Amino acid sequence: MKTRILKSGMPVMAFLMAIAFAFASESTVxxxxxxxxxxxxxxxxxxxxxxxxxxxxxxxxxVYNGNQVYAEQENSTSCIVPLTHNGL
Structure with missing residues (x-):
């Protein structure tokens, strides 16, 4: 009985864990x-x-009004990561 549960339950658990880890590792970059x-x-x-x-x-x-545009703000007094564009 125990081997029957292990043989059918382990693949199901592995599949569910794979789905959970796929969503947990989603990139925000x-x-x-x-x-x-x-x-x-x-x-x-x-x-x-x-x-x-x-x-x-x-x-x-x-640029906007002669100022370099940056990608993100680290805090209210520090702009970092200069942005570029394709000129259109």
């Missing part, structure tokens, strides 16, 4: 370079959201 990202600019010693979307496709810097 931008994988597609063409996806638009809302940027931030450094203005008056504070990072503020910029109404410009950049997509990291080329080497052309993404």
């Amino acid at each position: 931008f994988e597609d370079g063409n996806s638009l990202r809302t940027g931030y600019i450094f203005q008056d010693n504070v990072c503020v959201p910029a109404p410009k979307d950049c997509n990291q496709v080329s080497l052309i810097p993404c």
